[in-house]
Amino acid sequence: MNILIVEDDLLQATNLKILLNRLLDAKISIIHSGLKVAAVCAEQPIDLMFCDIDLPDLNGVDLLSTLPEVHRPKGVVVLSAMNQDVVEITYSMCLSANYLFARGLTKPISNEQLSDILSDFKKQTKQAITNHTFASLNADDIDRAFAEGWFINHYQPQYKVNNNELIGVEALVRCQHPELGLLTPASFLAQLNQAHLQDQLFWVVLENALKEMAEFSNRLQLSINMNQKSLNVSMSQRFLDLCEQYQFPPEQITLELTEDDVYDSGVTSLTNLANLRLKGVGLAIDDFGTGYSSLSQLAILPFTELKIDQQFIGNALLNFKSQQLTVSSLQLAKSLGLRSVAEGVEDHETLAYLRQIGVDLYQGFLSSRPVPLEQLKTLI
Numbered sequence: 093m094n095i096l097i098v099e100d101d102l103l104q105a106t107n108l109k110i111l112l113n114r115l116l117d118a119k120i121s122i123i124h125s126g127l128k129v130a131a132v133c134a135e136q137p138i139d140l141m142f143c144d145i146d147l148p149d150l151n152g153v154d155l156l157s158t159l160p161e162v163h164r165p166k167g168v169v170v171l172s173a174m175n176q177d178v179v180e181i182t183y184s185m186c187l188s189a190n191y192l193f194a195r196g197l198t199k200p201i202s203n204e205q206l207s208d209i210l211s212d213f214k215k216q217t218k219q220a221i222t223n224h225t226f227a228s229l230n231a232d233d234i235d236r237a238f239a240e241g242w243f244i245n246h247y248q249p250q251y252k253v254n255n256n257e258l259i260g261v262e263a264l265v266r267c268q269h270p271e272l273g274l275l276t277p278a279s280f281l282a283q284l285n286q287a288h289l290q291d292q293l294f295w296v297v298l299e300n301a302l303k304e305m306a307e308f309s310n311r312l313q314l315s316i317n318m319n320q321k322s323l324n325v326s327m328s329q330r331f332l333d334l335c336e337q338y339q340f341p342p343e344q345i346t347l348e349l350t351e352d353d354v355y356d357s358g359v360t361s362l363t364n365l366a367n368l369r370l371k372g373v374g375l376a377i378d379d380f381g382t383g384y385s386s387l388s389q390l391a392i393l394p395f396t397e398l399k400i401d402q403q404f405i406g407n408a409l410l411n412f413k414s415q416q417l418t419v420s421s422l423q424l425a426k427s428l429g430l431r432s433v434a435e436g437v438e439d440h441e442t443l444a445y446l447r448q449i450g451v452d453l454y455q456g457f458l459s460s461r462p463v464p465l466e467q468l469k470t471l472i
């Protein structure tokens with residue numbers, strides 16, 4: 093591993109190098125000038141760069157935002173003795189500038205903070221490499237996918253936060269491509285939306301889920317993602333008929349709406365929702381806080397559940413603002429009488445925090461990734 097420390101203060105740079113040397117076996121170089129960073133990075137690929145924001149010649153913020161993409165380190169840790177706010181905004185800038193990994197640290201740096209950062213870095217870059225084996229479906233593929241049944245469901249369990257009881261699953265669609273292998277929604281959802289096929293997908297996912305859930309005699313709760321466009325045509329009777337056909341109680345289903353579109357509160361969609369709510373079907377606002385008009389949607393639609401986005405949950409213990417947004421979303425859910433679900437729980441510390449603040453349910457890699465039906469059976 094190649095580490096670069098960019099720090100004008102000789103003493104602080106040396107201290108950091110000593111701390112790092114104790115924690116890992118790496119080649120660690122120090123430079124004191126921001127202007128030299130681009131040349132050093134061009135010479136040898138850097139894995140992780142520790143960069144002081146307050147450099148005398150070229151400040152760290154400008155340096156990180158202008159470093160040519162081809163020579164960028166995989167990860168960066170922004171250091172400052174100054175304002176926590178500056179560290180946070182620089183950190184956010186690094187994430188939008190597509191650094192694979194970014195963290196902010198206010199000095200002085202402790203051994204414990206460094207060791208956490210190094211282990212997060214290893215985890216995250218490994219995951220990014222697996223996620224990058226990425227393919228996308230073309231128009232022909234999409235037609236064949238529907239005709240030949242390539243769309244299958246994986247299921248991610250949802251647990252009660254207070255006692256870890258598995259009470260339900262979220263169906264997450266996958267595409268089993270004959271040559272490319274198993275693809276996640278990132279490889280095909282945008283193409284499907286562009287071709288206006290999201291509604292067709294919804295019915296495939298729903299029917300597959302109802303068919304498969306019928307195998308469980310203890311009847312898990314089932315959450316299904318739905319695009320708001322599926323509500324713009326009369327659909328509630330078709331939905332209830334399918335539940336009847338597979339003998340699955342509608343009151344155990346929750347439909348998850350994301351906020352990627354402005355909600356069209358037309359007569360048809362409100363009628364659909366009223367009919368579904370009458371039969372006990374739940375309605376969740378997914379990825380809460382990341383789209384737009386979330387609050388106005390809460391006022392219009394009969395939601396029963398609020399899913400706090402994984403972006404806030406993942407950073408709840410690392411970043412003060414994410415923590416405050418998690419707490420505020422939870423308070424909002426409680427005050428409106430909605431069930432709260434935390435998405436993207438990856439470690440025990442975060443789960444303990446969610447327990448402390450009183451979130452109802454969680455899902456996340458900590459307990460289980462989304463899994464095929466056979467594997468779900470062994471989890472239950």
Ligand code: C2E
Binds near residue numbers: 264378455462
């Ligand atoms: P979502 O509904 O918010 O689903 C949660 C996503 O977070 C899933 O990604 C899941 O694999 C991932 N996830 C769960 N736990 C963790 C964790 O601990 N850490 C991290 N980093 N990620 C975690 P997936 O399956 O790739 O789905 C992405 C999105 O695609 C979903 O987000 C949903 O918006 C959409 N989607 C999935 N299935 C369907 C579907 O059947 N219909 C529609 N319209 N959209 C779907």
Ligand code: MG
Binds near residue numbers: 348
């Ligand atoms: Mg969802």
Ligand code: MG
Binds near residue numbers: 399
């Ligand atoms: Mg979500």
